[in-house]
Each structure stands twice: as structure tokens, then as C-alpha cells.
Amino acid sequence: xxxxxxEEIETRLSEVxxxxxxxxxxxxxxxxxxxxxxxxxxxxxxxxxLSKLLKKSPGEIAERLAKNLSGGIIEKAEALKxxxxxxxxxxxxxxxxPEIEEKKDAFGRSNFGGGKRVLLEFVSANPTGPLHIGxxxxxxxxxxxxNILSASGFLVEREYYVNDTGNQxxxxxxxxxxxxxxxxxxxxxxxxxxYSGEYIADIAKKIKEDYGEGAKDKDAIYFGKISLKILLxxxxxxxxxxxxxxxxxxxxxxxxxxxxxxxxxxxxxxAAYKKDGALWLATxxxxxxxxxxxxxxxxxxTYYVADLAYHRDKFDRGFSLAINxxxxxxxxxxxxxxxxxxxxxxxxxxxxxxxxxxxALKRGKELVSMSTRKGEFITLDDVLREVGKxxxxxxxxxxxxxxxxxxxxxxxxxxxxxxxxxxxxxLHARCSSILREAETRGVAxxxxxKADLLLLQREEEHRLMAKIGLFGDxxxxxxxxxxxxxxxxxxxxxxxxxxxxxxxxxxxxENKELSQARLVLINxxxxxxxxxxxxxxxxxxxxx
RNA sequence: GCGCCUGUAGCUCAGUGGAAGAGCAGCAGCCUCCUAAGCUGUUUGCCGUAGGUUCAACUCCUAUCAGGCGCACCA
Numbered sequence: 001x002x003x004x005x006x007e008e009i010e011t012r013l014s015e016v017x018x019x020x021x022x023x024x025x026x027x028x029x030x031x032x033x034x035x036x037x038x039x040x041x042x043x044x045x046x047x048x049x050l051s052k053l054l055k056k057s058p059g060e061i062a063e064r065l066a067k068n069l070s071g072g073i074i075e076k077a078e079a080l081k082x083x084x085x086x087x088x089x090x091x092x093x094x095x096x097x098p099e100i101e102e103k104k105d106a107f108g109r110s111n112f113g114g115g116k117r118v119l120l121e122f123v124s125a126n127p128t129g130p131l132h133i134g135x136x137x138x139x140x141x142x143x144x145x146x147n148i149l150s151a152s153g154f155l156v157e158r159e160y161y162v163n164d165t166g167n168q169x170x171x172x173x174x175x176x177x178x179x180x181x182x183x184x185x186x187x188x189x190x191x192x193x194x195y196s197g198e199y200i201a202d203i204a205k206k207i208k209e210d211y212g213e214g215a216k217d218k219d220a221i222y223f224g225k226i227s228l229k230i231l232l233x234x235x236x237x238x239x240x241x242x243x244x245x246x247x248x249x250x251x252x253x254x255x256x257x258x259x260x261x262x263x264x265x266x267x268x269x270x271a272a273y274k275k276d277g278a279l280w281l282a283t284x285x286x287x288x289x290x291x292x293x294x295x296x297x298x299x300x301x302t303y304y305v306a307d308l309a310y311h312r313d314k315f316d317r318g319f320s321l322a323i324n325x326x327x328x329x330x331x332x333x334x335x336x337x338x339x340x341x342x343x344x345x346x347x348x349x350x351x352x353x354x355x356x357x358x359x360a361l362k363r364g365k366e367l368v369s370m371s372t373r374k375g376e377f378i379t380l381d382d383v384l385r386e387v388g389k390x391x392x393x394x395x396x397x398x399x400x401x402x403x404x405x406x407x408x409x410x411x412x413x414x415x416x417x418x419x420x421x422x423x424x425x426x427l428h429a430r431c432s433s434i435l436r437e438a439e440t441r442g443v444a445x446x447x448x449x450k451a452d453l454l455l456l457q458r459e460e461e462h463r464l465m466a467k468i469g470l471f472g473d474x475x476x477x478x479x480x481x482x483x484x485x486x487x488x489x490x491x492x493x494x495x496x497x498x499x500x501x502x503x504x505x506x507x508x509x510e511n512k513e514l515s516q517a518r519l520v521l522i523n524x525x526x527x528x529x530x531x532x533x534x535x536x537x538x539x540x541x542x543x544x
Numbered sequence: 545g546c547g548c549c550u551g552u553a554g555c556u557c558a559g560u561g562g563a564a565g566a567g568c569a570g571c572a573g574c575c576u577c578c579u580a581a582g583c584u585g586u587u588u589g590c591c592g593u594a595g596g597u598u599c600a601a602c603u604c605c606u607a608u609c610a611g612g613c614g615c616a617c618c619a
Contacts, residue, residue, distance in 0.1 A: 035565075045562045048600075058562090058599085081563065126619060163619055171618095193618095252619095278617055289547075289615075296617040303619050331548050332614050357549065358613070398567095399557070402549060404612065406556065411568085417581050420567065426581050437578045481560080489558060492567075503574090503583040522578095544581060 001111050002099065005088055005469040006031060008073055009042055013084075016068045017046065024053055031086075033470050037459075040078065040085035041466040047082050058082030093465040094453035100468065100524040101448045108471045108531050112479055113154030119314045120146050122325035123239070124161040127232040128172045129197055131380040133359045133396075133407055134327060136242065139380075140396045140537070141356055142325045143244040144484040147535045152479035157247045157319070161310060164228055164253045166303060171195065172231075173224025179204035180223065184213060197377060203227050238381050242389060243537045250313075252306050260309040261301055264344075265294060271343050283339035287348075292336055308340045311351065321350055323482070328355045328402075354482055356401040364410045387412040390538045394421035397536055400485045420492055421538065427495040428533060429544040431526035434507050436542075438519055443508060448520045455517045460501040464521065467497050468528045475535070484536075491532045498525055 003011070013029040027049055034043045047062035054061060062079035069077035075089040100107045122142025125135045142158065149156045163169075175194035179201045182188075190196070207215055207226060215222070232249075239246070255261050265272075265279075272279050272294055279295035295301050314322045326333070334355075338348035361368040361378060368378050383392055391412050398420065399405045416422065438445065456465070471490070478486040507518040533540040 030560080032560085034563095036563080039563070043563085048562055051599075083563065128619095165619095167618060276617085280617095293617045298617080300617085302617065307619090327613090328549065329613055330619095333619095334548090355549080360612090403557075404550060408556085411556085418568070419581085422581050423567085426579085430579065430582085434578050441578085477560080485558085489566080496566085499582055500584090502578085506578070508578050544579075 004472045005073070005092060005096070005466075006033065006042060006473045008092070009086060009088070012073055013044060013046065013065075013069065016065055017050070020064055020068050021050070021054060026050070027053075033466075033473070034085065037463060039080070039083070040076075041088045041462075042086050044084045044086070045082070047079075047084060051082075088466055088469070090454065090457070090462070093462065093469065094456065096465055096469050097453055097520050097524050098448040100527050101520070104527055105531060105534075107527060108475050109151045109153070110472055110476050111153035112476050113149060113152050115153060115155055116321060117155045117157075117319045118149060118321045118323060119157050119159060119317070119319040120149070120323045120325070121159045121161055121314075123244075124163070125235065126163050126168055127228045127235060128168050128195060129231065130199060130377075131235055131238050132378065133361045133380060133383055136380045136383065136392065137356055137359050137396045137405060138325050138327060139239060139242060139244045140393045141354075141401060141484060144397060144487070144536055145323075145325070145354075145482060146245070147537070148475060148479045148484055148487070151475055151535060154479070158245060159248045159250050160246050162232060162249055162251045163303070164225075164251050165256065165306070166252075169224040169228060170220050171224075172200075172227050173220035173222065175200050176203050176207070176227045177218075177220055177223040180207055180215065183208050184216065199231075200227075203230050206230065238379075238384075241384055242380065242393070250310065252310070255306050255309045255313070260313060261306055264305055264309040264312065265301060268294065268343060281340065281343060283336060283343070286339035286342055287335040288339040289335065292340075304336065304340070307337060308344065311337065311341060312344055312346070315346060315350065321352065324351065324353045326353060326355055328357050331355050352482070354401055357404045359396075359405045359407050362406060362408045362410075364408065368409075383407075383409070390425070391416065391419055391421050393536060393538055394419075394424075394488060397484055398488050400483055420488070422544070424488070424491045424495050424529070424533070425538070425541055426544055427491070427498055428526060428529040428540040429542060430498075430502065431522050431529065432542040434522050435519065435526070438508055438515070441508060443512070443515050443519065445519055445523070446516050448524075451517045451520045452513050453517050453520065455514045456521060458501075458505060460497075460504055461518075461521065463497050464501050464525065467494050468524060471528050471532070487532055487535055491529065491536075494525070494528065494532075 010029055010031045013031060014026065017026045017029060029044060029046045031042050031044045034040050047058040047065065050061050051058045059079065059082050062082050062084050065084050066077040066079040069086065073089055073092045075087040078085045120142060123135055123139050125131055146156050146158045171191065171193060172195055174191040178188055178190055178194065183204055268281060272281050277297040278293045280291045281294050282291050284291050292304055293302050294305050311322060334353050338351060341348050341351060386409055395407055395412055474486055474490045478484055507522055508515050530540040
């Protein structure tokens, strides 16, 4: 795959350093895209790092490098206060446009991942109630991370782990059964630690419709299983409304059915010990803070055992890397699972756990409660209905995963015209609009390799091309660091540069050749905007 | 008590050890012209606090304060 402009410059810089100072081994050169246009398109602080090695001042090194850098891909290089500032040549920038036109949807993709198989597990919310905004964050984060990793050459499978066994299902069943019996006129005591949400009664109603009084003598497990099925399909509906895609749903119960849990226990038997009637694993000998129970006093294995079996299954299925996306409230579980994997002989580095901070849902200044047990409960469905998919996704994606996120419903919809999501979508709509207008005016769109792109000499055009040239680097970086939020930020910056250009220069003018060259540029910006929005799972409107 | 995350402009937040940023809000302007969901200009910072490492710290280390989240034979 072709190198990006940034990568070419890095290569060039490394070469120049080698030529300029052949006597020393050089560290890898770092180049950063420059936000401040007076400092060029890209800059490097390499002179500082070389300073000690070469026993020369950064200023002197930067001067010499700058002098030798000019030429070819680098239009101009300047030394300033130890930094090396570089401007990309017009010729190289113009090569970008045919490349974008040719690659279209594939522009920005790379083979960074080298075909590595990755299992991305996310959401995995217990099917005991509807999803809320916190799950929504994990859902879009995972969905977009999956898109980014796929675009970066990883083979990604997205999976939802369904906890369909254990106490919670029993409790869910008890709660539903209680409501069901109520509907049949039987009053009873509400189960302790039961689920009291409105949706429980809805499920009970549905069961009554389907089974009449026939379910009266069934036990809580029976009710639990039916409820779980209903709730899971509701969750799947919500996720699909939210454009969150999964390849597979993995049921915890299948691990028991296939004997994987048993097998895991026997594999761990030599490392386990008995205490207080339970079977323990000495995870504290590794990275965990305390030992963990494998089998309870009453003989039932813990969730932990099934979870270890699940992770072993991931590796057995041929995935070299597992990525888990968990809410930060599960962080105490990280070392537990990693220690367990090590006991099983797996390198814990094959499991990356990304923790995301919880979401505070607000309506204006007021905090909206999100307790599953209480009555007042805003579901992810509610949020979707209220602010729309695009805005909701964008808001949830703008922040990095370890930042607390404040989601203000009022802001997301009331100020919708000044929403960042519309700012970015408008970038795409405006490009489309210009291309439409060109058609009505009869300005023929000619392919990039036929247009005289060297006419694109304006400073704003230079900045715009330099920015779209960075799209691929941005995706790669987002993949490498698991940071989807880079993409919305990039798109906002691109939109800013574009709108600025739009207001300073007419795309369509008397000058036909110039108009046609500019149309090529607009079309390329449109492609980048669309690819970016596609990665985010946000629509790219032709018109707004 | 122990552990993890966060603390940057009025608000919400970016910022791979190297030149303090954006959006919103505020203020002042811009549509006989490809969409004003836009643009231009402008105000605001002991980067929580105190030490330390470094040629260089918002970034790393230690302590401390504040907020959030964890610390089950629940999942």
C-alpha cells in the first residue's frame, strides 16, 4: 500500500539525517501535523532529541537539516527555535487527488493490522433490562472501533457475550412471575432484589397473552428464560436502530452445555486449592489483589470460571487478539481475568481491555437518574427518539474513552442547528451541493488526471489538500491507540478548513480550467468526509 | 482504608516529553454571489495544589486536595 504524505516525509527526514550526520546512528524521526499554518504543514522536534547525541545545539541541527531537506516532496523547510517546519510540495499534494478519486471508499484504509484476527467483544449487557446511555457509549465506541480496525487491516469479529445463566436470570424470572401472577389476580410478596421497572410488567403481560394461565405453575427459571429471550431481542432491536453491528452473540450457557466449564475446572485443578468449602485460584500470586473463588461452597462454579472458559474459547477459535470494552465499573475485574488466563498458559497481552467512563445524562443542568431499579429511567431508545441517531452517536464518540462524558439532551437537540454533527454533515452536503450546481451550470466534471491541478495554488487550497492527506494517518493512529474520538475531531477540523476555503474562493467561476480543478478538489473532500462519516456510522447527507 | 479514572478558557472538552488549542456561550461585523446548518474579527488560562526528574513537563515520578467508579462464594 502506498505511503501517506506524512510517512513519506518521515522517511525523507530520516534519510536527510543520515546524510547530514552519517557518523551517528539515528533515532526514528517523528513528524507531527502542524495546526498553526505559520509553522508549516508538518513539523519535527527531532533536533532536540539529536542534540545530546550530536553534542550540538538544537538550533544548529535544525538549521542544517532544514537546508538539506528542501527539494522533492518538501517545498520548503525552515528551522525555528529548534523545530524543523516543513511545507509539502504542490506536486505531491496534487498527486493526492487522483489517488483519492481512484480509491474512493477505500481511501484512508491501510494494512496496518496485517490481517491479524481480532475478537472485539462489547456491550455484553446483561439481558435483564433495556439498554441505557452508558451501554450506548460502549456500543458506539465498539462499533466504530471495529470499523476503524477493519479499515486498518485487522480482521475483526464483533461479539456480544450473553450472560444467560446465574442468579440474575432467576431474579428476573421471579420478578416477572410475580407480575404475571398479579395479572391473574394473585397477590404475593415482591421478590427481594427483584427488578421493578415498567418493562417487567410488560413482559408479564406478553407472557399472559401468549400462554394464558398456562405458565402459572412454572418456576422462576422458566420465566427467566422467556424474559431473557424477549429482552435480548429488544436489545438487538435497539442496537440495530443505533446502527451498531454484531457478527455473533455468544451464550454463556453454551459453555456449560459443551462442557467447557467442567474442562476448564479440571485444567485448573492443580493450581486450585480448597478453603472454607470452596475451590479457589491463587490469582493474588500474579497480578490480582486477592484470590478468587472458582467453585462455590454449594458446588456451583462462579461466573469467573465461565468467563475464563469464554476467553479461552476466543483464542481457540483462532483469534490472536481479544479486545474487550468494559464500563469502568468493571475495572476490578481486569487483573482477575488476566491472572486467570496466565494460569491457563496464555499471555495476558493477548487480551486488551479498554475501560470507558460512565455517562452522566443531563437535561439542561439537571442530572437524569439512570438507576435500573427505580422507576425514572431513560433508556437508550428514549435518547435515540429524542435526539436522533446521528447526533447521539456523534456526541458519544467525541470524547476519549477515559474521559467522563456529559450527555446533555437539551444541547444535543435544542441547539441542533449548531451541533458539531451538523457542522460536519454540512461539509458533505455542501460539497455535494457544489457538484450539483456545477452540473446545472454545465461545467463538466473531468477526472483528476485530466485536470490542471497545479492551478490549485491558493493557500486555503494547500491547507485543504494537506488536511485530507492526513486522513489515513488519523485512522491508523485511531486504530493503534484504540481512539475513535480522533475521527470526529479530525472531521471538525477538516470542516473548519473547508468552510473557510468556501467563503474565500469561488469554486465555479468564469475560468473553466480553474473551476474544473477545484471541482476535483471538492469531490475529494467529499469522499474523505463521506469515508469519515461512514466510519462513525453517521449519515452523509447530499442535501441539508 | 486500598485500587483505578478524571481535574486545561465562563461551559463541554482536544492536546503520541518539545511553539498552550477547539466547539459552544459573549462581543463586533458579513447574504444582489456555488446552501448564513456558514464565514471574519475579538475577549478569557498559576493546564487542581506542592515538590521532584529533564536541556525541556499539561504530558513522567512522589505527595496532596476535589469529583467519579470499584474493592462478592452477583454478573
